[in-house]
Amino acid sequence: DFPEGYTGYHTYAEETKEIDGLVAKYPDILSKQVIGKSHEGRDILALKLSKNVKKDEKEPEVLFTHHQHAREHLTVEMALYLLNEFTSKYGSDDRITKMLDSREIWILPNLNPDGGEYDIASGDFAMWRKNRQPNDGSSEVGTDLNRNWDYKWGCCGGSSDDPGDETYRGASAASAPEVKVVSDFVRGRNVGGKQQITAAIDFHTYSELVLWPFGWTDADTGEGMTQDDHDAFAAVGKGMAKSNGYTPEQSSDLYITDGSIDDWLWGDQKIFAYTFEMYPSSAGDGGFYPRDSVIPKETSRNRDAVLQLLENSDCMYRSIGKED
Ligand code: 0X9
Ligand code: CA
Ligand code: ZN
Numbered sequence: 001d002f003p004e005g006y007t008g009y010h011t012y013a014e015e016t017k018e019i020d021g022l023v024a025k026y027p028d029i030l031s032k033q034v035i036g037k038s039h040e041g042r043d044i045l046a047l048k049l050s051k052n053v054k055k056d057e058k059e060p061e062v063l064f065t066h067h068q069h070a071r072e073h074l075t076v077e078m079a080l081y082l083l084n085e086f087t088s089k090y091g092s093d094d095r096i097t098k099m100l101d102s103r104e105i106w107i108l109p110n111l112n113p114d115g116g117e118y119d120i121a122s123g124d125f126a127m128w129r130k131n132r133q134p135n136d137g138s139s140e141v142g143t144d145l146n147r148n149w150d151y152k153w154g155c156c157g158g159s160s161d162d163p164g165d166e167t168y169r170g171a172s173a174a175s176a177p178e179v180k181v182v183s184d185f186v187r188g189r190n191v192g193g194k195q196q197i198t199a200a201i202d203f204h205t206y207s208e209l210v211l212w213p214f215g216w217t218d219a220d221t222g223e224g225m226t227q228d229d230h231d232a233f234a235a236v237g238k239g240m241a242k243s244n245g246y247t248p249e250q251s252s253d254l255y256i257t258d259g260s261i262d263d264w265l266w267g268d269q270k271i272f273a274y275t276f277e278m279y280p281s282s283a284g285d286g287g288f289y290p291r292d293s294v295i296p297k298e299t300s301r302n303r304d305a306v307l308q309l310l311e312n313s314d315c316m317y318r319s320i321g322k323e324d
Helices: 012-025 074-088 094-102 113-120 177-188 227-244 261-267 292-300 303-312 316-320
Strands: 030-037 043-049 061-066 104-108 197-205 209-212 247-250 272-278
Touching: 012 030, 012 043, 012 074, 012 113, 030 177, 043 074, 043 177, 061 074, 061 303, 074 094, 074 104, 074 197, 074 272, 074 292, 094 303, 177 261, 197 261, 197 303, 209 227, 227 247, 227 272, 227 303, 227 316, 261 272, 303 316
Parallel strands: 061 104, 061 197, 197 272, 209 247
Antiparallel strands: 030 043, 043 104, 209 272
């Protein structure tokens, strides 16, 4: 369980209970799907939020993914905040109502349930990052999910081939079952040759950043990224950063990563995918483990940014005056 001072965070069981309660209370706008299993057999969920939720309507779809990294527990709270906020304010809050009426929102609250549970199993934090998949020929456990996605996997020195390292990229692209499950889910949203998901945020902690692709290269434009693509990423990214006070930048400005989810979502699926690094800005304010008292403030802090992305998701190029 979570240590004292952190019991406001949700364990996997508490998270499941909270979600099931919301699905029971708001069946017309919230639905739950089990899209696959983690290595240890826990459910990986996709929650859909939309008016007429049981129908697949012709509406832009937006994806929010959470908790790739075990110790980044605040990102699960971010998912639960969005689920609570959007269900409880549908019909009373104008912006939320408009978005549920005209978008299909996918929230994947926990991509790494095994790692998250392992991190709190002893009652003290384990500082765990990866999943809990064993590695052939090594006693070291785990793959860094955010280095295992099938785009430029292991290309560029932005991950490790050593199973003992924190950024171990896995034996092959999508070798982690959690990555495979979510990749297949996203590919499944390609309906009739068209990817329905247009925009995404992958939530992490910490550093208070809004990041956009690519991570594999320092170049702003080039292969897979036109000037207009880049400018739209930056325009919407900077707009979101203005509302939450985070710092906006290309992800490779932080450091080079290969096999990260946002590079795959954009490079392979042409989804405008951002990474948010949530609170705190620095290690001094709790690093990966800020007290539970910050949860309400630091999750609601992203409300406006999330709504901005939803509002832009029908045409991301409108942000640079190029509506098509
Ligand atoms: O290294 C990571 O995966 C992310 N930082 S964290 O401390 N949450 O582990 C940053 C990823 C930045 N790169 C991309 N988003 N591509
Ligand atoms: Ca709908
Ligand atoms: Zn992370």
